[in-house]
Amino acid sequence: MKQETEIVVAGGGITGTATAYYLAKAGKDVVLVERGDLTRGSSAANAGFVWITYRAPGPALRLGLATLDSYDEMSKNHDMEYEKCGGLTLFETENLFKDMAPFVDVRKNAGLSGLKFLDRNGLLQLEPHLAPFVLGALLNPLDGHINPMRAVYAYAAEARKHGAQLHTGVEITGINIEKGHVKSVITNKGEIKTKYIVNACGAHAPVLGKMVGLKVPIGFQREQILVSEEVPGIVGRPMFTASYKKTVQQGGVGGFTTAFFANQTKKGNLILGGVNDFPGEVTSTTFEAFEAISREAIRYLPILKTLSVRAIRSFAKFYIHTPDALPVLGKVKGIEGFIMASGLNDFGMGVGPGAGKVISELICLGEPSIPLDGFSLSRFEN
Numbered sequence: 001m002k003q004e005t006e007i008v009v010a011g012g013g014i015t016g017t018a019t020a021y022y023l024a025k026a027g028k029d030v031v032l033v034e035r036g037d038l039t040r041g042s043s044a045a046n047a048g049f050v051w052i053t054y055r056a057p058g059p060a061l062r063l064g065l066a067t068l069d070s071y072d073e074m075s076k077n078h079d080m081e082y083e084k085c086g087g088l089t090l091f092e093t094e095n096l097f098k099d100m101a102p103f104v105d106v107r108k109n110a111g112l113s114g115l116k117f118l119d120r121n122g123l124l125q126l127e128p129h130l131a132p133f134v135l136g137a138l139l140n141p142l143d144g145h146i147n148p149m150r151a152v153y154a155y156a157a158e159a160r161k162h163g164a165q166l167h168t169g170v171e172i173t174g175i176n177i178e179k180g181h182v183k184s185v186i187t188n189k190g191e192i193k194t195k196y197i198v199n200a201c202g203a204h205a206p207v208l209g210k211m212v213g214l215k216v217p218i219g220f221q222r223e224q225i226l227v228s229e230e231v232p233g234i235v236g237r238p239m240f241t242a243s244y245k246k247t248v249q250q251g252g253v254g255g256f257t258t259a260f261f262a263n264q265t266k267k268g269n270l271i272l273g274g275v276n277d278f279p280g281e282v283t284s285t286t287f288e289a290f291e292a293i294s295r296e297a298i299r300y301l302p303i304l305k306t307l308s309v310r311a312i313r314s315f316a317k318f319y320i321h322t323p324d325a326l327p328v329l330g331k332v333k334g335i336e337g338f339i340m341a342s343g344l345n346d347f348g349m350g351v352g353p354g355a356g357k358v359i360s361e362l363i364c365l366g367e368p369s370i371p372l373d374g375f376s377l378s379r380f381e382n
């Protein structure tokens with residue numbers, strides 16, 4: 001491992017590997033360190049939805065659109081099982097069509113011109129197995145899905161190809177600051193002198209923040225998911241119920257919250273969700289969640305019961321929770337060279353590569369092409 005480099009990226013998830021890739025591509029001397037293996041964090045344990053529908057028009061949506069461009073570019077050389085197959089928000093009441101109209105109008109004007117309401121007949125043409133109580137959906141043709149592990153390994157491979165060094169089993173344990181500037185990082189494998197440290201440590205970003213005296217309000221929001229045996233052809237595209245966004249923000253109030261979502265891998269395994277809560281740094285799964293997810297999955301997709309489809313495993317990891325559900329990206333006050341790249345909540349696969357690109361621009365050019373002011377750590381001061 002080098003003892004000196006211009007930039008250290010901490011964290012080998014989608015955000016860290018994409019950041020390392022863009023920095024190395026721009027000719028920077030960059031070392032990425034990951035305390036476990038690549039994808040040890042949330043980037044290995046997610047549902048693989050690539051969603052931009054729910055990003056607010058402005059910088060957040062632009063990060064999403066930049067991510068789609070990034071996947072298109074990366075797909076030329078890497079099979080990440082990325083498909084822009086469209087994504088569905090399911091409606092169970094007529095009112096939801098009315099309620100969502102302003103949400104859709106504002107996004108249509110901001111670049112998501114393909115957003116389209118589907119009535120039940122239109123929806124059944126795409127997804128014939130949905131239960132009769134699902135009355136329609138919102139379709140965004142730009143949304144889709146990806147194999148998250150393949151995505152991380154693709155960015156890692158391209159970063160290496162452009163000269164970045166990536167080291168696994170290397171944990172940052174301290175950061176030296178002199179006169180308000182980053183000077184070096186301390187790891188379990190020795191010290192690396194550096195001008196920049198990019199904190200892409202996901203739910204553990206507060207640990208690095210604490211090393212330099214910063215309070216980073218990122219928390220562990222556990223999300224549990226079921227995986228079925230291979231049963232190709234049940235769902236054609238990622239989908240979730242319209243209530244998902246509401247319940248996900250309330251996660252844990254009075255126990256846990258459940259909201260239906262489904263995706264299907266290329267091999268045919270259904271990824272079924274989800275249950276979330278705030279038990280701290282806990283990644284075990286619970287029988288209650290298993291039951292709740294199964295019940296909802298069968299309610300929305302009765303064919304699962306007809307075919308006696310079996311769940312083969314469950315898993316849990318963390319949404320990188322921030323109080324306002326926005327990421328934390330960019331420079332921090334008072335410490336030159338300390339850059340935040342975390343807080344990607346439940347949308348890291350739809351924003352991580354775009355975030356990596358703009359963090360690289362911030363370091364290389366001084367100004368990112370997408371303004372990051374709304375994502376700064378200082379918004380949490382007071």
Ligand SMILES: Cc1cc2nc3c(=O)[nH]c(=O)nc-3n(C[C@H](O)[C@H](O)[C@H](O)COP(=O)(O)OP(=O)(O)OC[C@H]3O[C@@H](n4cnc5c(N)ncnc54)[C@H](O)[C@@H]3O)c2cc1C
Binds near residue numbers: 172
């Ligand atoms: C069950 C579940 C389902 C989800 N589904 C989706 C989905 O469908 N679509 C979507 O967009 N998002 C989804 N998410 C969210 C998504 O997984 C995250 O937003 C995303 O993976 C965050 O990536 P990251 O690179 O920022 O963090 P991570 O992938 O967590 O990477 C951070 C890395 O930093 C490393 N690290 C920590 N501390 C140190 C240290 N001191 N030194 C060195 N390395 C360190 C960790 O080991 C880890 O590998 C889901 C999350 C969960 C849990």
